[in-house]
Amino acid sequence: MSREAWVVVGVVAVATLVGAVVLAVRVIRTRRLLGTLGVNGKVAFYGALLYTVLPIDLLPDPIYLDDMAVLTGALLYLGRLVRQRRAASAPLPGAPAAPADPDRAHRRVP
Numbered sequence: 499m500s501r502e503a504w505v506v507v508g509v510v511a512v513a514t515l516v517g518a519v520v521l522a523v524r525v526i527r528t529r530r531l532l533g534t535l536g537v538n539g540k541v542a543f544y545g546a547l548l549y550t551v552l553p554i555d556l557l558p559d560p561i562y563l564d565d566m567a568v569l570t571g572a573l574l575y576l577g578r579l580v581r582q583r584r585a586a587s588a589p590l591p592g593a594p595a596a597p598a599d600p601d602r603a604h605r606r607v608p
Contacts, residue, residue, distance in 0.1 A: 511561070518562040521569035522550055528576050535579045546572030 525546055531539070549555075549568045556564040 514562040514566065518550065518565045518569065521566055521573065522547065525569055525572055525576075528573070528580075531576070531580060534583060535576065539576055539579050542572045542575045 525543060528543065546568050550565045
């Protein structure tokens with residue numbers, strides 16, 4: 499292989515490594531949500547991190563595309579779980595908001 503080909507391979511390897519590290523950091527930042535996401539969220543979180551760290555991969559380790567795909571899938575799944583939790587706890591559209599001061603709600607306006 500020529501020198502230029504090795505440079506291209508090296509640049510691609512470094513770029514995929516940086517992408518995998520960025521995705522791993524984003525997955526780790528979601529750890530604070532694990533208590534509210536249940537078992538499925540924990541399995542997605544720890545499964546993605548274990549797949550990234552363990553040496554058994556679908557593609558050889560200098561190519562981190564499979565690791566990036568697993569981490570991206572975990573982030574998408576965890577994001578969907580978070581959106582579902584927030585939607586379940588949000589008030590329905592058109593529902594009256596709770597008054598800030600319960601005594602004030604029953605006072606007559608002069």
